[in-house]
Amino acid sequence: MVLGLGPVVTVALLLVMVKIYYTRWKKKNPTNQRIEVFLKNHGPLQIKKYSYSEIIKATNSFRNNLGQGGFGCVYKGKLQDGRYVAVKILNALKDSGEEFINEVASISRTSHINIVTLLGFCYEGSKRALIYEFMSNGSLEKFIFDENAQATNRQLDCQTMYDIAIGVARGLEYLHKGCNTRILHFDIKPHNILLDENFKPKISDFGLAKICTRKESMVSIFGARGTAGYIAPEVFSRNFGAVSHKSDVYSYGMMVLEIVGGRKNITVEVDRSSEIYFPHWIYNRLESNQELDLKNIKSESDEKMVKKMTIVGLWCIQTHPSTRPAISKVLEMLEGNVEALQVPPKPFLFSPSTSPVQLSWETL
Template structure:
């Protein structure tokens, strides 16, 4: 009954707000509060840009689901500031992006002067930085020796040092005595941390306190009016009419109480019906049976409330796909994680079961770690280790490379190809049970901070015994362009671990060529299926002419990956190498590798037989 109690409390609060709005104040046409995306609940003097008369500081795009960044303008015709959230009723957290860029690029130059806020629109309010820190800027010629609890940040290019007292409660008298010949600087900070790194506490993310003028505070909070300035910029209070009937108020109260009572009864019936429906839901039953059969799992099971806490109420969204959404989170021990929230409409429970069942059996440097999961009613979530560089596809395709800070060289691409092959070898041969992935592609290869690859997204995986050379699957699975021929048509052979080899081969051809394999433009006058084009070049011993080949060593690595990839995408599974043989070929000299026969198939169909859910 906890949900019912919570709902009753919320309705009661809502009733109080409505009643307070109805008792003759000047706020009838303006909400007492409003929400802005997932940033929290805001009150006066903040308002939505669509209702400028309801407050003094307008927030833009609050109701626009396609605009995740909400902006607030602190000065007339000034720049927009990124709004992070509400700190308390009259305080907000903001991010000054220009100040942040300057701080990261040149902290010494940025910290030359006090940080100043823009002037407010009017005299009705003032804005203050709630938290700041005092710095002392001293000429290097002074050669000071401050106490041990002070540290300094040298700025040789500006001929001065910056000092900061690291104690929680600095001694101001001692400080001003020590640094009497130095300049005092006030800079914003979101956290006073005992540290020796100035950039870890000086921050462009700050809390702003908005303080109403005495006249405006009396007008809005005590007289129920709206703060206004006339044509001469003089204050006046626009008060509401006070001729409302007491009988009308009583009718309003009785009507609201009746409505709330009926609503409560309806909600209780709905909750009972929802719980009964969830128990009868075949998907939930299937997941429940699976978890009972698995017994205790190595991965932690989270409550949905814990998932919300880990993700800070889903504040930092990393991406969106057909499966649902992925959010960045942080565990209590400080580790960052990626939390995948599965869509109720897209997922029937099979992908969730596959993911938990397969990854919980694995432990390999090239397989992403599943740290936990959540299955609570219709809510399902998977908690993975956080991979700071995201997916491989961002770094290899021409249309994406310009959006990243780094373009991978041939040696790194080769290192990634070998790592993915080792991960596949582990799945095919290193586990107690053989795991077939069925969705190997650049989007499902995640990269850590050192660009080490890890295979992810096991939603389409199939578990079978080590002895099984062929498996039976219902319908085709995979992503267009990477599906082995035998998966969508059994006329080409049996489905087996060689199907993953085909997908891997298509992927490393894309890695070598930095282009997608379907309808990729090779020159301005024609388009050709990339594996066909690259095979023709190898067969005629032509130069590949691919990007990022800077020397003979790069050329050999790319040719080696290309030859191995062409072996992997042979039409018939029997002519493809096992993944262990692939690793052997990648480790050998390119001169010892034979060019394989040309695959029988040309360009595959551009529409998938069965699209997998994307993993971000």
């Protein structure tokens, strides 16, 4: 009987040691501490917490990879109630906890037709995951850039492009004005706009988001955040003005111009150097009253929609925040008559060859 206690005691001691080691590691790990403080301060969240074993089961052991981002991979999954979901598995080596906290803190506060729904999360030691509603058509970039559109065998018509621009603007208006707290996204781009089966857009990926009170007209951030090509000048350098909701407007404007042009804002494969920077090229056409000559335009109605989106996009990417419209004004312009819109001034950032800021920007 006494001899039989040896292995049992040994196993018990090992379990105690493992638990002590795990507890000490958990306490010393700054990422875990940050997340635990956040979860404690926010109390019971409205979204469900899943175990990691549930995540494995839902994704069929991560069988269907939907894509990869800067902070981890996204997999298609299916919950027990039959709903399909997108599961983002955060990379423990890259995520400092900020991505997880930003997503949960911001999206759990929202409820809007043009904002992706966060259904749950997983936090189990170093294992962290976010569970979203599944968007069957994936991201917008698959349908607007030539190389991607050819692969999917689907190019968007002008009406669909216009509806997407309107939908994203409404989502941003909600984030800026419709929530109890103002949420600045800081990473609006085609990759982060998801489309459902009817091509209705939803803003996703709030990993860089900043939550502030509705009274705050300016926000304080450390360094530049966002994706090169979509970052507002003031986010890159405070010499251009204060960082605010107008920074999202800039990113939105650049995205709208990419939707219109069907190409990224800087393209090196074109024949003439004047066409390298698309906003520069399309501005010159508007200024000289030339036809936009874009392949998706098939009627006079299309021409008006595209011209309207182009003018609004150019207003949104004005160099100084004070000259950009708020997103509510953007919606007003998009839903109004194109004849009432004026072509904006030409920002000096339009010339990559002469702008030191643009040259520095490309190396960001």
